[in-house]
Amino acid sequence: MHRLRTTVARLRPLTAAQPAQSLSQPRSSAAEGGLRTFQPVRCSNTSVAAEPFLNGTSTNYVEEMYYAWLENPRNVHKVCPSASTPLDQPSQSRFEANGFTGSAPVHRFEEFLQRKWSSEKRFGLEGCESLVPALKTIIDKSSQSGVESVIMGMPHRGRLNVLANVIRKELDQIFCQFDSKLEAADEGSGDVKYHLGMYHKRMNRVSDKYVTLSLMANPSHLEAVDPVVQGKTKAEQFYCGDTEGKKVMSILLHGDAAFAGQGIVYETFHLSDLPSYTTHGTIHVVVNNQIGFTTDPRMARSSPYPTDVARVVNAPIFHVNADNPEAVMYVCNVAAEWRNTFHKDVVVDLVCYRRNGHNEMDEPMFTQPLMYKQIKKQKGVLQKLSEKLIAEGIVTTQEFEEEVARYDRICEEAYTRSKDEKILHIKHWLDSPWPGFFTLEGQPKNMSCPSTGISEDELVHIGNIAASVPEKDFTIHGGLSRILKGRANMVGQRVCDWALGEYMAFGSLLKDGIHVRLSGQDVERGTFSHRHHVLHDQNVDKRICIPMNYVSPDQAPYTVCNSSLSEFGVLGFELGFAMASPDALVLWEAQFGDFHNTAQCIIDQFISSGQAKWVRQNGIVLLLPHGMEGMGPEHSSARPERFLQMCNDDPDVFPDFAVRQLYDTNWIVVNCSTPANYFHVLRRQILQPFRKPLIVFTPKSLLRHPEAKSSFDDMLPGTHFRRIIPDDGPAAASPEKVKRVIFCTGKIYYELIRERKNRGMDDDVAVVRIEQLSPFPFDLVKLETDRYLNADLVWCQEEHKNQGYYDYVKPRIRTTISHSRPVWYAGRDPAAAPATGNKQTHLTELQRLLDTAFDLEVNFSFFINS
Numbered sequence: 001m002h003r004l005r006t007t008v009a010r011l012r013p014l015t016a017a018q019p020a021q022s023l024s025q026p027r028s029s030a031a032e033g034g035l036r037t038f039q040p041v042r043c044s045n046t047s048v049a050a051e052p053f054l055n056g057t058s059t060n061y062v063e064e065m066y067y068a069w070l071e072n073p074r075n076v077h078k079v080c081p082s083a084s085t086p087l088d089q090p091s092q093s094r095f096e097a098n099g100f101t102g103s104a105p106v107h108r109f110e111e112f113l114q115r116k117w118s119s120e121k122r123f124g125l126e127g128c129e130s131l132v133p134a135l136k137t138i139i140d141k142s143s144q145s146g147v148e149s150v151i152m153g154m155p156h157r158g159r160l161n162v163l164a165n166v167i168r169k170e171l172d173q174i175f176c177q178f179d180s181k182l183e184a185a186d187e188g189s190g191d192v193k194y195h196l197g198m199y200h201k202r203m204n205r206v207s208d209k210y211v212t213l214s215l216m217a218n219p220s221h222l223e224a225v226d227p228v229v230q231g232k233t234k235a236e237q238f239y240c241g242d243t244e245g246k247k248v249m250s251i252l253l254h255g256d257a258a259f260a261g262q263g264i265v266y267e268t269f270h271l272s273d274l275p276s277y278t279t280h281g282t283i284h285v286v287v288n289n290q291i292g293f294t295t296d297p298r299m300a301r302s303s304p305y306p307t308d309v310a311r312v313v314n315a316p317i318f319h320v321n322a323d324n325p326e327a328v329m330y331v332c333n334v335a336a337e338w339r340n341t342f343h344k345d346v347v348v349d350l351v352c353y354r355r356n357g358h359n360e361m362d363e364p365m366f367t368q369p370l371m372y373k374q375i376k377k378q379k380g381v382l383q384k385l386s387e388k389l390i391a392e393g394i395v396t397t398q399e400f401e402e403e404v405a406r407y408d409r410i411c412e413e414a415y416t417r418s419k420d421e422k423i424l425h426i427k428h429w430l431d432s433p434w435p436g437f438f439t440l441e442g443q444p445k446n447m448s449c450p451s452t453g454i455s456e457d458e459l460v461h462i463g464n465i466a467a468s469v470p471e472k473d474f475t476i477h478g479g480l481s482r483i484l485k486g487r488a489n490m491v492g493q494r495v496c497d498w499a500l501g502e503y504m505a506f507g508s509l510l511k512d513g514i515h516v517r518l519s520g521q522d523v524e525r526g527t528f529s530h531r532h533h534v535l536h537d538q539n540v541d542k543r544i545c546i547p548m549n550y551v552s553p554d555q556a557p558y559t560v561c562n563s564s565l566s567e568f569g570v571l572g573f574e575l576g577f578a579m580a581s582p583d584a585l586v587l588w589e590a591q592f593g594d595f596h597n598t599a600q601c602i603i604d605q606f607i608s609s610g611q612a613k614w615v616r617q618n619g620i621v622l623l624l625p626h627g628m629e630g631m632g633p634e635h636s637s638a639r640p641e642r643f644l645q646m647c648n649d650d651p652d653v654f655p656d657f658a659v660r661q662l663y664d665t666n667w668i669v670v671n672c673s674t675p676a677n678y679f680h681v682l683r684r685q686i687l688q689p690f691r692k693p694l695i696v697f698t699p700k701s702l703l704r705h706p707e708a709k710s711s712f713d714d715m716l717p718g719t720h721f722r723r724i725i726p727d728d729g730p731a732a733a734s735p736e737k738v739k740r741v742i743f744c745t746g747k748i749y750y751e752l753i754r755e756r757k758n759r760g761m762d763d764d765v766a767v768v769r770i771e772q773l774s775p776f777p778f779d780l781v782k783l784e785t786d787r788y789l790n791a792d793l794v795w796c797q798e799e800h801k802n803q804g805y806y807d808y809v810k811p812r813i814r815t816t817i818s819h820s821r822p823v824w825y826a827g828r829d830p831a832a833a834p835a836t837g838n839k840q841t842h843l844t845e846l847q848r849l850l851d852t853a854f855d856l857e858v859n860f861s862f863f864i865n866s
Contacts, residue, residue, distance in 0.1 A: 086337065086341055104382060104403050104404060104407060105132065105164075105165045105407050106125060106129035106130070106131070106132040106133070106161060106165060106382075107126075107129045107380060107381065107382040108382075108404060108407045108408060108411070109160075109161050109164055109165060109407075109411065110124045110125055110126050110129070110161060112408065112411040112415075113160070114360070116175075116178070116415065117178045118360070119360075119361065120178055120360065121192075121194070121359040121360060121361060122160055122193075122194065122359075122360060123156040123157045123158070123159065123160075123194050123358075123359055123360075124157075124158070124160075124161070124355075124356060124360065125157065125158030125161045125287075126354070126355035126356060126380070127289055127322075127352050127353040127354045127355040127375070128158065128287045128289060128322050128350055128352035128353075128354075129161075129322075129380070129381050129382065130322045130323070130324075130325045130328045130329075130350065130352075130381055131158055131161075131162070131253075131285065131287060131322070131350060132161060132162065132165045132166060133325055133328065133329055134285060134328050134329065134332045134348065134350065135152075135162065135166045135251065135285065135332075136166060137328075137329045137332040137333055137336065138251060138283055138285075138332050138335065138336045139166070139204065139211065139213070139251075140204060140206035140207065141332075141333050141336035141337065141340070142249060142336050142339070142340060143204040143206065143207035143209050143211045144206065144207040144209075145246075145336070145337075145340040146246050146247065146340075147211065147246070147247060147248070147249050147340070148209070148210070148211060148212065148247045148248065149211070149212040149213075149214070149236055149247065149248045149249075150211060150212070150213050150214070150248075150249055150250070150251060151214045151216065151229050151232050151233045151236065151248070151249075151250045151251075152167075152213065152214065152215045152216065152229065152250070152251045152252070152253070153215075153216045153218060153225040153226055153228065153229035153250070153251075153252050153253065154215065154218075154225075154252070154253035154254075155218070155222050155223075155253065155254070155255055155258065156194040156195065156220070157255060157287055157289075158253075158287065159194045159195075159215075160174055160193065160194060162215065162253075163196075163198055163215065166213070167198045167200050167213050167215050168200055168202055168213075169198050169200070170414070171410065171411060171414030171415075171418075172414040172415070172417040172418040172421065173418075173421075173428060174193070174414075174418075175414055175415050175418035176418040176419075176421035176424070177193035177424070178193070179418070179419075179421070182421065182422065182423065182424040183422060183423050183424065184423075184424050184426070185423040185424060185425050185426075187612075187615070188426065188611060188612035188613065188614075188615055189609075189612045189613060190424065190426050190612075190613065191217065191426075191613040191614060195217060195218060195219060195220070195613070196217055196426070196429040196614070197214070197215050197216050197217030197218070197429060197430070197431030197432075197614065198213075198214070198215045198429055198430075198431060199212070199213075199214045199215075199430060199431050199432065199433055200212070200213050200214075201213075214232070214431050214432065215431060216228060216229050216232065216431050216432075216576075217429070217431050217610075217613070217614040217616065219605035219606070219613075221601050221605055222255065222258035222262055223254065223258050223259070223262040223264045223265050223268075224264060224568075224572065224601050224602065224605060224606075225572075226252055226264055226265060226268040226569075226572070227264065227267065227268045227271065227568070227569045227570070227571075227572030227573040227576065227602075228572045228573070228575055228576035228579070228602075228606065229250050229252060229576060230250060230268060230271060230272075230277070230279050230282070230573055230576060231572065231573035231574055231575060231576025231577040231578075231579070232432065232576035232577065232579050232580050233248055233249065233250040233279040233282075233576070234277065234278075234279050234573070234576075234577055235576070235577040235578075235579070235580030235581065235584075236248045236580050237279065237280070238515075239580065239581060244280055244343060245278075245279060245280025245281055245343050246280075246340075248279075249279070249280075249281065249282070249283070249339065250279050250282045250283075251282070251283050251284075251285065252268075252282055252283075252284050252285070253284075253285050253286075253287065254284060254285070254286045254287070255286070255287055255288075255289070255292065256286055256287070256288040256289065256290065256291075256292065256297070256300075256306035256349075257291070257292025257293070257295065257297075257300045257301075257306070258292070259284075259286050259306050259307060259309065260300060260301035260303065260306040260307075260308070260309060261292070261300060261301065263568070264568050264569055264572070264601075265309055266309055266312065267564075267566045267568055267569030267570075268569050268572075269309065269310065269312055269313050269315075269345070270312070270313075270564055270566070270569070271564060271566075271569060271570070271573060272313055272344075272345050273313065273344075274563075274564060275561070276519070276559060276561035276563075277561075277563070277564075277570075277573060280343040281338075281339040281340075281342070281343040281344050281345055281346070282339075282345050282346075283335055283336065283339050283345075283346055283348070284307075284310065284315075284345065284346070284347040284348065285332075285347075285348045285350065286306060286307055286347065286348065286349045286350060287350055287352060288306055288307075288322075288349050288350055288351050288352060289352050289353050289354035290351070290352075290353060290354075290371075291354060291364075291368065291371070293358045294358070294364070294366070294367040294368070296368070305317070305319070305349065306349070307319075307347050307349045310345065310347045313344075313345055314344075315344065315345040315346055315347050316335075316338060316346050316347070317346075317347040317349060318331045318334070318335060318346075318347065318348050318349065319349045319351055320348065320349065320350060320351065321351055322350040322351055322352035322381070323352070323381050323384060325381060325385055328348075328350060331348055332348055335347075335348050353371075353375055353378065354375075355375055355378075355380075386400045426614065426615045427442050427615045429614070429615075430614070430615060430616060431579075431614070431616065432579040432580065432616060434581065434582050434617075437582045442615075444663065444689040444690045445689055446689050447659050447660060447663065447689065448659060448689070449659055449662075449684060449687055449688045449689070449720075450687055451717055451718050451719060451720055452679075452680045452683040452684050452687055452719070452720055452721060453680075453715050453716045453717045453718055453719035453720070454504070454508045454683075454715065454716070454717065455716070455717060456712060456716060458508060458511070459491075459504060459712050459715060459716075460491060461551075462503060462504050462507035462508060462511075462551060463487065463488075463490070463491035463496070463500060463503070463504070464488070464491060465503075465507060465547050465548070465550055465551055466484075466487050466499075466500055466503040466507070466547065467484045467485070467487035467488035467491060468484070468547055468550075469484070469535060469545060469547070470545060470547050470550040471545045474535070474537050474543070474545055475537055475538045475539050476535050476536075476537070476538065477536075477538055480532060480535065483532060487499075487500055490709075494711060494712040494713075495709045495710065495711055495712070496675050496676075496679075496709065496710055496712070496715075497675055497703070497704070497708065497709050498530065498675045498678065498698075498699065498702060498703045498708065499526070499530045499531055499532075499703065500675065501674075501675030501676060501678050501679040501710060501715075502531070502675075502678065502679070502682070503548070504679050504715065505678070505679045505680075505682035505683050506518075506548060506558065506585075506682075507548060507551045508683065509556075509585055509682075509683065509686055510548065510551050510552070510555045510556050510557075510558055511551050511552045511555050512556075513554075513555070513556050513583075514556055514583055514584060514585060514686055515556045515557060515558075515559070515581075515583070515584040515585070516548075516556070516558050516559070516584070516585045516586075516587075517558075517559040517560075517561075517574070517577060517584065517585070517586045517587065518533070518559070518560045518561075518587045518589065519559075519560075519561050519563050519570060519573075519574050519586075519587070519588055519589075520562075520563050520570065520587075520588050520589035520590060520591070520623075521562065521563055521565060521570075521589075521590075521591040521595075522562055522591060523560060523561070523562060523563075523589050524560050524561070524562050527589075527591050527592065527625065528625070528700055528703055530703045530704070533546060533547075533548055533558075533560045534546055534560060535547070546558060546560065548560070567590065567595055567596060567598040567599035568598055568599045568601060568602060570588065570599075571588050571596070571599040571602045571603070571622075572599070572602045572606070574586050574587075574588040574620060575602060575606055575607060575618065575620050578618050578619055578620040579616070579618055582617070582619060582691050583686070585619070585621065585682065585685055585686055586619070586620050586621065587620070587621040587622075587623055588620065588621070588622055588623070589622075589623035589624075589625075589698075590622070590623070590624050590625065590638070591625075592625050592634070592635045592638075593624035593625045593626040593637065593638025593639070593697065593698075594634060594635070594636070594637055594638060594639060594834065596622065596624055596638065596639070597639065603622075603643075604646070607620065607622075607667065607693045608646045608666055608667060608693075609646075609666065611666060611692075612648075612666060617690060617691040617692065618691055618692075618693055619685050619686075619691035619692065619693065619694070620693050620694070621682070621685060621693075621694045621696060622693070622694070622695050622696065623696050623698050624638035624695065624696065624697055624698060625638065625697075625698050625699070625700050626638035626640065626671070626697040626698065626699075626700075626746070627699060627700045627701060627702075627746070627747045627798075628798040628799065628828075628835055628842070628846070629700060629701055629842075630835075630836075630839045630842040630843070631835070632835060632836075632837040633833040633834050633835045633836070633837060634834075636834050636835035637799060637803060637804075637834035637835060638697050639803070639834070640669070640671070640697055640773070640799070640803075640804055640805055641799075641802075641803045641804055641805070641807065641808070643667070643669050643695050643774075644669060644773060644774060644805060644807075644808035645807075645808070646666070646667075647665065647666065647667070647669065647774040647775070647808070648664075648665060648666045649661070649664070649665055649774060649775045649776055651776075651808075651811040651812045651815060652811070652815055653815070654778050654779075654782075654815060654816070655775070655778060657779075658723065658777070658779070659688070661775040662688065662690075662692060662775060663690055663692075664775070665692060665774060665775040666692075666693075667692055667693040667694070667695060667774070668681075668692050668693070668694045668695065668772065668774065668775070669695045669697075669772070669773045669774040670694070670695070670696055670697070670771055670772050670773065671696075671697040671745040671746035671771065671773060672696065672698075672746075672771055673702070673708070673725065673745075673746060673747070673749050673750075673769050673771065674708065674709075674710045674714070674725070675708070675709060675710040676710030676711075676714035676715050676719075677710075677721060677722055677725070677771055678696070678698075679710075679715055680715070680719065680720060680721035680722070681694065681696070681721045681772075684720075684721050697746060699746070699747055701747065702747055702750070705750060707750055708750065721771075721772070722771055723770075723771055723772040723777040723780055724768060724769060724770050724771060724772070724777050724780045724781065724784070725768070725769040725771060726766075726768055726783075726784060727766040727767050727768055729762050729766075730762045730763045731762060731763060731764070731765060731766035731767075732766065732787075734763065735766070735787045735788050735789075736789075736790060737763060737764070737790075738763075738764065738765065738766050738788045738790070738791045739764045739765065739790070739791055739792065739856055740764065740765045740766070740791050740792045740793075740794055740854075740856060741765075741766045741767075741768060741784065741785070741788045741791045741792070741793055741794065742765060742766070742767045742768070742794045742795075742796050742826070742853055743768050743770055743781070743784075743793070743794070743795050743796070743809070743813065744767065744768070744769060744770070744795070744796045744797065745769060745770045745771065745773060745797070745805060747798070748796060748797060748798045749767060749769050751798075751846070751850065752767050752796060752850070752853065753767055755850045755853075755854060756854065759854055761854060764856065765854060766784075766788060766791070768781075768784050770809065773805060773808065773809070774808075776808075776809070776812045778812065778815065778816050781812075781813060781816045782816040782817070785813070785816055785817050785821075792821075792824060792856075793813065793817070793821055793822070793823050793824065794823070794824045794825070794826050794853060795809055795810060795813070795823055795824070795825055795826070795827075796825075796826040796827060796849065796853045797826075797827040797828075798827065798828065798846065798849065799827065799828065799834070800827070800828040800829065800830055800831040800834070801825060801827055801828065801829055801830045802830040802831070803831075803834060804827070806825055806827065810823050810825075826849050826852040826853040827849050827852075828845050828848075828849060
């Protein structure tokens with residue numbers, strides 16, 4: 001449409017004397033002087049309400065100005081009075097001077113790195129050095145407008161430069177990263193220097209106010225950090241009561257190819273105006289060097305511009321020549337004013353080039369020979385700007401040389417200091433510190449976890465809230481009335497089901513001042529209609545009631561929010577939210593467990609390995625509905641094998657005590673079989689003295705299973721999360737007579753004990769539930785194997801043999817018994833798909849695995865054994 005309008009406009013030139021007419025009216029067919037023109041009729045009947053960021057009047061006005069300018073630029077004022085309000089016009093000379101002082105350290109920093117470490121990858125900024133004054137302008141203007149904290153996300157290109165000249169990371173700390181002999185001092189594996197983050201509070205010289213800058217650590221997966229930044233921004237706004245985004249803001253940097261190509265960009269944009277996810281405007285800066293590694297734009301996108309994805313939220317997009325620093329700074333000043341005025345997203349497209357290859361060791365002439373012949377002729381932005389300013393008398397040659405020499409001297413002095421660094425401290429690059437949570441050395445203040453139980457009075461009080469409608473004259477659905485009545489009955493009987501156990505955990509934490517945030521698709525009601533945390537008035541549209549916010553007058557707020565139909569974006573957002581504070585329980589629930597695989601990047605690159613790479617703890621909870629129930633391959637498995645395969649505990653080493661195990665693991669994986677254990681593991685997330693991601697395989701059929709209920713006695717003071725639940729039936733009374741011990745986890749337990757009862761084998765077979773899979777409870781499993789010395793050991797699972805838990809638990813059970821006995825398998829055969837789509841096949845497979853588990857005469861040599 002843009003090209004069409006431009007072409008048509010050029011075919012119908014207007015004379016300077018002809019006044020602009022309304023686009024809603026036909027234009028005359030002939031211009032002054034008899035020139036033949038084409039005059040299409042364009043009716044603009046769009047209502048003001050239908051235009052999100054420009055009203056109907058201003059849209060027509062802007063288009064009129066545009067058409068007039070196409071005919072003759074003199075037809076349009078340089079500054080239209082209506083266009084200058086509220087956006088002021090800084091003087092050109094001030095921009096030019098600032099562009100020089102901003103571009104000089106950009107440029108000289110890259111030259112210094114190239115001179116000292118010519119063979120090292122650093123993903124330099126050459127060709128887009130004006131990014132640094134661009135970011136400084138945005139931060140300066142935002143600080144003047146009252147912004148106190150800026151959270152940034154960016155790819156590897158130019159990261160070291162931004163760390164040095166925008167965030168103000170100490171140069172010697174950056175330079176020492178190039179030393180291959182530097183020894184790591186922190187726990188974990190660390191990461192390459194162009195992935196690390198930073199947190200720094202400093203005085204802004206323009207606003208004379210303190211501003212906190214946080215650059216988030218990120219992996220090589222481009223744009224994956226975008227929703228993480230937004231989540232952390234939202235959390236900081238939440239904790240400081242910034243409901244309009246006036247104190248905390250985000251800046252996202254992008255490459256042109258990734259901005260157009262990565263779907264997470266679209267997912268993140270679609271969070272921008274949702275009530276529980278908006279950060280009230282993000283400034284996006286695109287380093288548009290017109291190439292993606294070796295791929296030309298014509299092969300990289302179908303849209304005219306890499307920034308066209310931002311049109312989905314009607315964000316203003318400014319395209320600016322990055323070789324013109326004063327224009328860049330002017331545009332960034334406008335962008336910052338836009339965001340601070342309207343609190344909507346805005347995009348700055350820095351049209352630039354990449355002087356070197358994808359990295360400094362890459363040869364771009366292989367694939368873009370003509371482009372790079374032209375680039376080699378191109379003067380650098382600093383040289384262009386300095387020649388211009390010297391010619392115009394704004395600076396002298398001496399002043400220019402002194403400025404360059406001053407920065408070079410700073411770099412040399414830092415380089416000298418960097419040689420004294422012998423140890424690499426990743427914690428110096430932490431992007432989300434938690435002051436006061438750890439010791440000064442960054443260690444937990446203790447290594448113990450108190451009881452996670454609560455008083456009977458508190459259980460009853462929270463249970464009654466869960467069964468109530470706290471607001472007056474609020475009409476709920478008749479079916480929901482029965483559910484609430486059922487909850488009240490359970491409270492009277494001192495028992496809870498899964499939904500009520502969750503209510504107890506959330507309510508007790510809220511009462512203690514811990515913010516709880518539950519997010520995901522359909523979480524307010526729950527995929528399986530079990531939760532109902534948001535009640536809807538049946539007579540008044542959009543009137544809702546959240547009883548959880550009525551637990552206590554001085555409680556922390558409870559946030560429960562249905563998300564957009566996104567996994568990658570929303571999980572990344574919640575991960576970022578959980579980074580801001582250790583004193584919050586942040587949970588993301590998948591609609592079905594296997595839907596997490598579209599968020600695999602966040603799980604693999606951030607959640608599983610984040611602490612090892614960036615010394616950054618995170619207590620996010622993933623709730624993944626799981627269970628083989630005949631629902632087909634896509635609604636059955638949460639893929640526990642994937643999470644267990646990424647656990648870092650050693651299958652061959654019998655570890656120390658339980659809390660130390662939790663501290664050393666990269667994440668905690670559980671499959672709870674009782675509401676009480678689910679209650680305890682959620683509370684343990686907050687009460688333990690450190691933070692680890694928690695993966696919970698949650699039930700589906702167990703949500704309403706009559707036997708899957710817990711007594712209040714299992715949730716009182718003195719009770720804890722049970723890593724394993726031993727058999728408490730007749731088998732436990734006479735362990736020497738037990739012929740087989742079946743270890744299992746999750747829902748299959750209830751099918752096993754039903755089958756055992758039907759076969760009359762309660763004395764012969766013990767069933768032991770392993771509730772915490774990782775870190776593996778070696779010590780408690782050993783107690784069970786030592787108790788049943790005469791019994792066969794069997795692992796039983798409902799998942800297929802190449803999936804589920806078998807490959808993880810088998811070597812660990814073998815370690816607990818010093819490889820003295822085999823560990824047999826009872827479960828489904830290996831398969832490509834997680835589950836069958838045929839109900840009869842499902843039931844046949846289930847009965848076969850139960851037969852195997854309880855056939856004491858079966859010859860296990862026919863099965864794959866230890």
